[in-house]
Amino acid sequence: MPIRHRKLTPELIERAARLTAAGASNRAVAAACGVSRQQFSQWLNRGRRGGTPLEQDLSDAMQESAAAGEIALLQRIIQASERGDTRASRWLLTHSPSWRSSWAEASGLRRAMAQFQADVAAAIEATALSPAQRIELLAAISHRLARRHAWGHGDGA
Known part of the structure; x- marks a missing residue:
């Protein structure tokens, strides 16, 4: 099913933020929102540079939700580690692209x-x-x- 171009709306921004907070990549967020990866990236890039108010809202929401999602994930991993289970920590450091590159x-x-x-x-x-x-x-x-x-x-x- 081809991905169609959609308009950037507050509802799309909310959905993108929820998915990002859950740990989805920008590629997955774009697909789940029915937007091409290229269109989604354009909105984000324009928002970072001051584009339209909705593009700015998208950029801000994505940054905030990514940080919130990362914190929530770390809290869950810390809780697991405190129970003696370090598998989640090891997996995160070796498989998650953002953590892998940071730790590398x-x-x-x-x-x-x-x-x-x-x-x-x-x-x-x-x-x-x-x-x-x-x-x-x-x-x-x-x-x-x-x-x-x-x-x-x-x-x-």
Whole structure:
């Protein structure tokens, strides 16, 4: 059955928000609302850029319902974990596209940071610095990184 173009209405926005809060993807929401994925994406993109009031309402509703749905899901997973069941947590982290990419990105950053630390340690070991000078250098690096972090990742100066 071909998907027909529909008008954006408050009722369609409410339905899209309910489906999104339940965890449906934009593709599934569009199909369930009888709208092509392309049309739905256009409405969202225009709403983010200030389009019509209904497009803005759709964009806002989708953001809010996605956040509400994510929080509700996390609450259910936390409750299951508190009962000793971690299957839901493991599934979410490995199967949900938004969580998988977030956790993969965080894991990638942790791996890159660990590799960076190993590279710095190896470079320092390869120098002719005395143990006291190495400690002083590591303290200076640590201090600079701490200042950067404290000042919102600025230049630390």
